[in-house]
Amino acid sequence: MLRVVNGVSLMAERGQVTALLGANGAGKTTTIECAQGLQKRSGGSISLLGQDPGRSGADLRSRVGVMLQDGGLPPSARPIPLLRHIAGMYARPRSVDELVERLGLDTFARTSVRRLSGGQKQRLALAAALIGNPEVLFLDEPSAGLDPQSRQLVFELISELRAAGMGIILTTHLMDDAQRLADYVYIIDAGRNVAEGTVSQLLQRDPAVEAGTDHVRTLVFEAPPGLDFTGVLPDAIAVSETRAGSYVASGALTPRDLASLTAWWAAHGVMPGSMSLAARSLEDVFLDISGKDIR
Amino acid sequence: MTAPAATAAQGAPATLLRRILLQGKYESLTMLRNGEQLILAVVLPLLALIGLTVTPFLDGFGASRINVAVPGILALCAMSTAFTGQGIATGFDRRYGVLRFLSTTPLGREGLIAGKVLAVLAVLCLQVAVVTLVALPLGWQPPASGWLPGLSLLALGAVAFTALGLLVAGTVRPEATLAITNLLWILLGALGGIVIPAERLPALAQGAVHYLPSGALGEAMREAFLHGSLNGGAALILLLWTVLAGAAAIRWFKWN
Numbered sequence: 001m002l003r004v005v006n007g008v009s010l011m012a013e014r015g016q017v018t019a020l021l022g023a024n025g026a027g028k029t030t031t032i033e034c035a036q037g038l039q040k041r042s043g044g045s046i047s048l049l050g051q052d053p054g055r056s057g058a059d060l061r062s063r064v065g066v067m068l069q070d071g072g073l074p075p076s077a078r079p080i081p082l083l084r085h086i087a088g089m090y091a092r093p094r095s096v097d098e099l100v101e102r103l104g105l106d107t108f109a110r111t112s113v114r115r116l117s118g119g120q121k122q123r124l125a126l127a128a129a130l131i132g133n134p135e136v137l138f139l140d141e142p143s144a145g146l147d148p149q150s151r152q153l154v155f156e157l158i159s160e161l162r163a164a165g166m167g168i169i170l171t172t173h174l175m176d177d178a179q180r181l182a183d184y185v186y187i188i189d190a191g192r193n194v195a196e197g198t199v200s201q202l203l204q205r206d207p208a209v210e211a212g213t214d215h216v217r218t219l220v221f222e223a224p225p226g227l228d229f230t231g232v233l234p235d236a237i238a239v240s241e242t243r244a245g246s247y248v249a250s251g252a253l254t255p256r257d258l259a260s261l262t263a264w265w266a267a268h269g270v271m272p273g274s275m276s277l278a279a280r281s282l283e284d285v286f287l288d289i290s291g292k293d294i295r
Numbered sequence: 296m297t298a299p300a301a302t303a304a305q306g307a308p309a310t311l312l313r314r315i316l317l318q319g320k321y322e323s324l325t326m327l328r329n330g331e332q333l334i335l336a337v338v339l340p341l342l343a344l345i346g347l348t349v350t351p352f353l354d355g356f357g358a359s360r361i362n363v364a365v366p367g368i369l370a371l372c373a374m375s376t377a378f379t380g381q382g383i384a385t386g387f388d389r390r391y392g393v394l395r396f397l398s399t400t401p402l403g404r405e406g407l408i409a410g411k412v413l414a415v416l417a418v419l420c421l422q423v424a425v426v427t428l429v430a431l432p433l434g435w436q437p438p439a440s441g442w443l444p445g446l447s448l449l450a451l452g453a454v455a456f457t458a459l460g461l462l463v464a465g466t467v468r469p470e471a472t473l474a475i476t477n478l479l480w481i482l483l484g485a486l487g488g489i490v491i492p493a494e495r496l497p498a499l500a501q502g503a504v505h506y507l508p509s510g511a512l513g514e515a516m517r518e519a520f521l522h523g524s525l526n527g528g529a530a531l532i533l534l535l536w537t538v539l540a541g542a543a544a545i546r547w548f549k550w551n
Contacts, residue, residue: 036399038550058308058401072396074388076325088317089401091307125396132306132400 007192012184014135014167017158019182021172021282027191028171029069032138035169036066049136062090065134069141071125075114079105079124082113083131090132099127104153118145126154130161137161139170143177155181175282185282187289195289202285218284219249219258221275223265232264233257245273250284253277308401318402318410323417326380335375335480336418337425343490344368344426348433352491358521365430365437366445366516367490372422373453374489374509377415379476382460385411386472389464394550404550408461415457416450423449440523445516448530452512455533458540459508465548489513505529508536 008031012018020028033039035046037053037060046053051060073082080100087093100106103123108116116124122145129137142158143151158181162168172178178185179199187195187202195202203216225244233239237251249261258277265272308314326332347353347364356363388394398404423446427435437445464472483489486500488510493501504510515529 038395038399058311058314058403058406061399061403062306062308062401064306064399066396066399068392068396068399070392072392072394074325074393075391076329085317085321086400089309089314091309092305128396134306 008186008188010186010193010196012136012167012169015162015165016183017162017168017170017181019170019172019178019185020188021175021178021182021185021286022188023173026188028173028188029140030191031188032140032169032171036064036138037061062132063135065129065132065137067122067125067129067137067139067142069144071113071121073113073121073125073128075112077113078110079113079116079127080109082124083127086128087131092133093131094133096131099130102157103127104150119147119150122146123150123154126157134166136167136169139168141172142170143172143174175286179282187286189289195285199282202282203280216251216280217253217277218280219253219261219275219277221247221249222273223247223270227268227270229261229264232260250280311406314402314406315409315413318397318406319413319417322384322410322414326376326384326414326418327421329384332376332380332384335379336372336422340368340371340375340422340426341429343371343484344430344433347490352495356492356521359434359436361430361433361435362437362521363492363517364490365426365435366520367492367513368426368430369423369445369449370452370489370509370512370516371484372426373419373449373512374456374480374483376418376422377453377456378460379480380418380460381411381415381457382464382476383469383473385461385464386467386469389550390469392551398550411461412454412457415453419449419453437520438523441520444523444525445519448512448515448519448525448533451530451533451537452508452515455508455512455537455540458537458544461548462540462544465544465550483507483509487513492517506532508533511536 008027010018010020010031020031022028030039034041035048035053037056040054048056049060049063053060053064080096083096083099083105087096100109103126105120105124105127108120111120113121113124122142126139126142129139139158142154146154158168158170162183170177170181182199184198185196185202186193222245225241227241227247229239229247229249233249234251234257237249237253237257239247239249241247264270309317326336344361344364347368348360351360353360353363385394394404394407397407402410460476463475467475485491486496486504487507488496488500488504490513493504493510493514496504505514511529511532515526515533518524518526518529
């Protein structure tokens, strides 16, 4: 028995967006497919709206909307008849016309699914997931293939659905998606969840500042290789030369720290080739935790 | 948008019957819109019918060529739609994730399969109508007592072939499904006892074809429409194929 996922434990709330963040192959899709009842799990337990998705019937399925990674829409179908067909599976579906207008599906209403662009397919798949007016919505990589405008459209809709009380669970390998959409993030790596929290909790997740409230920032600068910054900055702030001549200082940097660093440069006649200061991103957190780049 | 507005009309499934009927209708229309499927389902069986009435293959059975040919052609129609047509359609639906998506909707896996069987039976009704309309002017004279056993066995055969088609579609790649179901359609069509009675086949094949779904259905259809009788043995063989293929499909069908 292949254990793709072994040690994932998570909880999603109504009115919240819960994100499963991880690299490709981390086990995100397997996890939510078990929750959708699409895969049989060999152990563990899952409760969705109080029921076991592995054994439940049409009642549970009518309360849960699913958007699969590959869409799962028949290639020869046309968007609107397809939505009407799926709507017929529910006793009280949402209005097809309203969803068509909202997601801009009317611009390609006469095109078969086979000929739609990636973004158009994603929007149609989202409409198909929402047509039953679900309480819980699963989105597997929702922004895959979306152009910037569609992405904005989809993100606005997700925010609205959350405000209306829907529980939304999404998987993504895009930090930006998680940072913009998620109320709560689970970081999944090699089949287990390795960290969790709100985005701001995760961003502060640094041993040195966990107790405090300072925001972690990252300073990246280029200078001659081989410089030794020992004693220039407080011990809690690590400075490392990631490749020859490229330095990264990460931690709860203060204005005083910046002054110390630039004073040291002045004293040693060092003029950096470039420098940039940024708030820590989920990307840095992910790198810290899993020891690998998410892409 | 407010919270109560979203929860007031919260999700509930349509009734099981409605879901199955909808899926059956949707799949029937999809099949009828597919040109290749129509060739397989209608054009080739009609060509075979004409071929059998202008050649002496079916002489010497104590009935006119057309009376011997039509029951086998109806059986061939069932194999076209249920085995080859539905097999290929399901194989590609599986490739594109359609089966997975539909099984997350209230339709579910059971509803999806019921819808597919329904679609096969609906298309088969149209095929029977077309073949009858073509065969009657050519001199087909079915006994009134032949319709009840004939159509019942045809439905049973269609269910058996659907189970076989789904078994292939659910276990191999869609390209392989395409090759296997088309090749078997030709082999069983020519040598499987479906349109040409076992007696006219090579000696080697004669004993075996009675146990094939094609041979059993062809034989039973000819008995029904030539003598108005129900061939119980053939019905049993078809039932056995349905159970075996159905159980194997349940056991080995891969949804993704």
